Amino acid sequence: MAATSLAFVARRGEPELVAPAGPTPHELKRLSDLDDQESLRFYRSVIYFYRGHPSRARADPARVIRQGLAAALVHYYPIAGRLRELPGRMLAVDCTGEGVSFVEADADVALDEFGDTLCPPVPCAGQLLCLPESNSAVVVDRPLLYVQVTRLRCGGFVFGIQVCHNLVDAPGVTQFLQAVGELASGMEAPSVRPVWARELLDARDPPCPNYQHPEYELAADAANDRLRPGGELVHRAFLFGPEELSSLRDQLPPRMRSRCSRFLLLSAFAWRCRTAALGYEPGDEVRFMFVVNARGKRGCPLPEGFYGNALTFGVARTTAGELCSGPLGRAVELIVAAKARVAAADYAQSVADALxxxxxxRFTTAWTYLVTDLTKSNLHEVDLGWGLPVYGGPATTTLATFHIPAAAGGIGPRAKIRVFWTRDSSSRICRTVRAQKWVGCALKNTTPSFHLYRA
Structure with a gap:
């Protein structure tokens, strides 16, 4: 069955609270100034698909995961608490130990019916997650983690979570989920001990930003952006294998070819194509924004086990005319310069000051193409006792393009579509695609959104 035609209704049990398996401290823990951003007041979804395993035929994944969760929450006890809003709308975790929301479900569908290659937006994601997906939500006085385990007809299962982004970023939630898997398998303690240490990413007193932070500057004429809040997007996944990457790399000046990373190459290409497809005026300023992990960087001494938000944003800016009419190498140079700016030792501290x-x-989304590179995270390697997942990553696509690991070589599912253009055959994206000898598929009156993957 094609994934696009898949339809089913999950039979859900009543939500229950899973509390820590043992006693935990009852205290108030303030979030960092990096955590406490308006943009992060929502629940980020992550979903995992696992095949059944003969050695686990009698094991109920819901029961195993529930036990692993309860054990992990002893160590990650703030996740079992509730966010409270202090004066000035500052957030803090009230470590009450109330627990996380947990739902068991069954679905009369087999894993293979989801299609040959799983990627966001996952088919029927609404049946596999507890909450409707949204870029914003009320996050105070409610569970910080929602979990649904859906048993499938074939013996496999789906593990879907939605976690408050104010509490964790992608590396942080991966660390927590790996602990769930380790404790579910019988380990007495997680291999990586969690560390709170949110004060390390607080603003100075008084705040004194060392750099400009265009990611938090309002874009000019934001109301007239081609993309409007709530606008319907068409999502497509693209495979970039060795041949496609080589073809793109050949468009760069010889001096850049060996030094340009896969991320830079694909990001620059997609930024140009997307900008052309949206039909911006040549003088319009457009932005490329990407997520940067501050862990392991000079001047940002975050300890191993830190699971809070350590993300900052790099921003490249230019006009639509310069971006689309200039060579691919120019777009790469703009992103390289933006990466160099955020690599400064005290950049994360400056972000906290500016916030x-x-x-x-909120960070600015108008006139902006946002990319999150998940290829270097271990999000897709969470083993809950059934081996590595068939797919592990975001359940849906919202504001950002994701770079996500894919199987069988290349970037993305085994699709033959490389890029797409709008219905108007005279649009600049058509000319761009043809000039670069890429194949596209026509879409009717829709707005493009790119999703790139790598092996």
Missing amino acids: VLRGRP
């Missing part, structure tokens, strides 16, 4: 001075605003 506090500006009232912890």
